Amino acid sequence: MQVEVTVNGQAHVLEVADNTLLVELLRENLGLTGTHVGCDTSQCGACTVHMDGRSVKACTVLAAQAQGAEVVTIEGIGSADALHPMQEAFRDCHALQCGFCTPGMIMSAIDLVSRNPGIDNAGVRAGLEGNICRCTGYHNIVRAVIQAAQNM
């Protein structure tokens, strides 16, 4: 089947099998491997991207369900020279260890902070319930999100 989808501002028309997941379209068809697959069972949030401005788990969305949608991935929020304030804050606060959960954490955190300016620690912890860090570095992740919230 054909899927028309805009990813990081660029329009694509792609031919995919009906059973293709959005995360497969991103990683395999478009080579955007910043979006990770941790669990593949909707638990960990490593695959989080924005679809029409809301954070979603790309392992639990069919490519076909993204028809006509605007998708933003970790590759689309900043560049090496001009990091997004959330990326900057993750770097400053040492909010990553192995880095596997980081793209998903950052995508969730951006959605969370843009909807809840002035969010506090408890709000960040509740808002990131869908993202699991296997390195368990939550303390610094929460610090980073709070710091970014002040600069976003």
Added chain:
Amino acid sequence: MYPFNYHRPQSADDALALFKAAEDGIYLAGGQTLLPTMKQRLAAPTDLIDLCNVPDLRGIELETQAVSVGALTLHSEVAGHEGIRSALPVLSSLAGEIGDSQVRNRGTLGGSVANSDPAADYPAAIVGLGATIHTMDRSIEGDDFFKDLFETALNPGELITRICFPVPERAAYQKFPNPASRYAIVGVLVADFSGEIRVGVTGAGPCAFRASGIEQVLNADLSPESIDAVEVPESGFNNDLHASAIYRAHLVKVMAKRAVADLLN
């Protein structure tokens, strides 16, 4: 993911026709239950019929004494809707406690209710508030909707279009969430319809139900303490790695007491 055929009908009639024509068809709403279930091979439908373009399944309407919500309405839309927050705050707070934000950004009211997961949150509101489930061809009372584990009064291919929730004078929902999934180990919704109390329970049994014993004592004396006198038998309750049936029976009373305390506040 194993192969299947994907369809995107433009009308409810076309959706039903596709359902009938398929060898083993299933409707797709948010996919937050269906897709994980398929990945685990707990279901292997041949045809997924996506409801996203079917008209009239969206939108929130505030009526004088009721809130009517389209089947495809996202949990995050219910949680964030200003009108629901002021008319029926118990529903927005319940929706805001479902799973996590990514799940709430895809999961829908209709999908949750049609699925009748014993641990889902919305079913507590369906029975606790006495909602009416509208389908393409009829209306089903909340009290008659949930039949058993993952079983409802829906006929094969019957599509939920909207759900209408009566607005009580006051209501509260309390759940004991599974710490990993946030599904309800037990959740209790208590609603006060001008002196007539309804109590909806999810998580405890194979499907949501009304706790008539608790309703009775609360109708006589609306206080957390009055629930102490009620016996909640554990027979027939879920018994799994998350909680024993006896523990769930205990939690029904504890959550009901917390909900009443909340409601009186």
